[in-house]
Amino acid sequence: MLVEDLKHGLDAPICLTWELTFACNLACIHCLSSSGRRDPRELTTAEAMAVVDELHDLQVFYVNIGGGEPTIRPDFYDLIDYAVGRGVGVKFSTNGTTITPERARRLAGTDYVDVQVSIDGAMAATNDAVRGEGSYVAARRAMDNLAEAGFGPFKISVVMTRHNIPELDRFHELAEGYGAQLRLTRLRPSGRGADTWHQLHPTADQQIELFDWLVERPGVLTGDSFFHLSALGESLPGLNLCGAGRVVCLIDPVGNVYACPFVQHEEFLAGSVRDQGGFTSVWRESELFRSLRQPTSAGACASCGSYDACQGGCMAAKFFVGLPLDGPDPECVKGHGELALAAVGSVSPPRGPDHSTPVILRRRARD
Amino acid sequence: MSPDQPGPVDGSLGYQLDPQVALRPEPFGALAYHYGNRRLTFLRSPHLVSLVRDLDQHDNVDDALAASGIEPARWDSYRRALGSLAASEVIHAR
Numbered sequence: 001m002l003v004e005d006l007k008h009g010l011d012a013p014i015c016l017t018w019e020l021t022f023a024c025n026l027a028c029i030h031c032l033s034s035s036g037r038r039d040p041r042e043l044t045t046a047e048a049m050a051v052v053d054e055l056h057d058l059q060v061f062y063v064n065i066g067g068g069e070p071t072i073r074p075d076f077y078d079l080i081d082y083a084v085g086r087g088v089g090v091k092f093s094t095n096g097t098t099i100t101p102e103r104a105r106r107l108a109g110t111d112y113v114d115v116q117v118s119i120d121g122a123m124a125a126t127n128d129a130v131r132g133e134g135s136y137v138a139a140r141r142a143m144d145n146l147a148e149a150g151f152g153p154f155k156i157s158v159v160m161t162r163h164n165i166p167e168l169d170r171f172h173e174l175a176e177g178y179g180a181q182l183r184l185t186r187l188r189p190s191g192r193g194a195d196t197w198h199q200l201h202p203t204a205d206q207q208i209e210l211f212d213w214l215v216e217r218p219g220v221l222t223g224d225s226f227f228h229l230s231a232l233g234e235s236l237p238g239l240n241l242c243g244a245g246r247v248v249c250l251i252d253p254v255g256n257v258y259a260c261p262f263v264q265h266e267e268f269l270a271g272s273v274r275d276q277g278g279f280t281s282v283w284r285e286s287e288l289f290r291s292l293r294q295p296t297s298a299g300a301c302a303s304c305g306s307y308d309a310c311q312g313g314c315m316a317a318k319f320f321v322g323l324p325l326d327g328p329d330p331e332c333v334k335g336h337g338e339l340a341l342a343a344v345g346s347v348s349p350p351r352g353p354d355h356s357t358p359v360i361l362r363r364r365a366r367d
Numbered sequence: 368m369s370p371d372q373p374g375p376v377d378g379s380l381g382y383q384l385d386p387q388v389a390l391r392p393e394p395f396g397a398l399a400y401h402y403g404n405r406r407l408t409f410l411r412s413p414h415l416v417s418l419v420r421d422l423d424q425h426d427n428v429d430d431a432l433a434a435s436g437i438e439p440a441r442w443d444s445y446r447r448a449l450g451s452l453a454a455s456e457v458i459h460a461r
């Protein structure tokens with residue numbers, strides 16, 4: 001089985017996410033990295049280019065660039081040109097604010113760059129409730145500009161929530177209208193998502209609705225993120241396993257390497273690209289990644305007939321709601337997660353680093 | 368996923384690795400990435416990997432198989448494996 005090979009890990013990741021900055025002009029209430037302010041320790045241009053060199057040597061074919069809002073970095077376009085020049089394709093996620101008509105034309109002229117514009121509602125009201133006032137209009141303007149420039153099939157990326165699942169067909173129509181590809185991913189309780197997950201995550205009925213909708217539309221991309229739904233029946237397209245530290249990892253803006261984008265917490269920190277031996281040593285030799293490549297125990301899920309299908313679900317989802325990693329996913333389709341969550345009670349779950357924009361303190365008028 | 372399995376390649380034709388494809392060695396064989404269609408394909412046998420790498424050195428697939436050291440009894444399954452690699456544009460006829 002291919003999946004068995006992959007569980008033991010690859011010599012280099014297939015799918016590497018690289019967040020270039022914590023700076024962001026938005027403050028989405030579910031941001032997985034609690035982004036907002038730039039961190040002064042973020043990788044310099046030279047350091048970032050050295051990472052690209054390593055990825056080239058490792059034959060990492062493409063990298064998913066995100067943030068924060070990556071296009072805010074003044075050297076953003078130099079870095080993606082450098083990566084593409086070294087044979088490392090780039091797919092970057094953006095909220096669209098900076099994708100002007102000129103920018104869109106320039107992107108349309110670059111090979112091996114894919115653009116992914118994020119929205120979290122097919123209508124402004126639904127989207128802006130999560131991503132902030134005006135963010136829907138800005139994202140649609142970016143899509144218009146990309147379409148106008150003849151960029152080709154860009155991606156529209158949506159995190160599925162309780163409020164936008166009723167808009168599934170509208171997202172599909174929106175993508176078709178642009179000749180774009182729709183990409184739906186799972187909400188995790190990571191970053192600021194820890195505060196909002198309980199209100200935003202889909203209901204049990206909505207999960208079934210989403211699964212049925214996806215089964216009928218195999219062309220919709222999912223980043224392999226809904227494998228916990230496989231316990232409902234057939235597998236969705238994809239590897240259907242947790243790839244953390246096996247085929248996936250994250251490099252954060254200061255060079256820290258985590259097992260996946262959704263576990264930015266010291267418990268899942270494997271090392272730094274600034275360490276001796278760089279990213280390559282972290283990927284191949286870190287104790288954390290080695291342990292993630294060992295066979296996992298089904299734990300509390302061992303007696304459930306669906307474990308082979310869902311593999312116990314998502315590590316990040318469990319961790320940030322305070323559930324044990326060898327038990328059910330909080331959104332287990334068999335309902336085991338709800339019971340486990342009830343047992344967690346009021347224990348406060350772990351939190352990752354926070355880069356949210358601080359409250360601006362106004363100087364008090366002298367009396 | 369698809370019920371339509373691609374057929375085997377014709378052993379009398381010459382094939383080669385698509386110039387837009389990069390092969391990355393892995394313990395189980397190799398990953399093939401096509402920079403044009405952005406598709407990732409798994410080559411799940413080291414024999415298949417060396418066969419694919421050497422295709423352009425031989426006039427046709429059967430010559431490549433003969434030179435590969437793979438037992439003739441297994442050539443059919445390798446022709447089928449090459450057929451599915453051709454369908455995903457990892458290799459193409461010359």
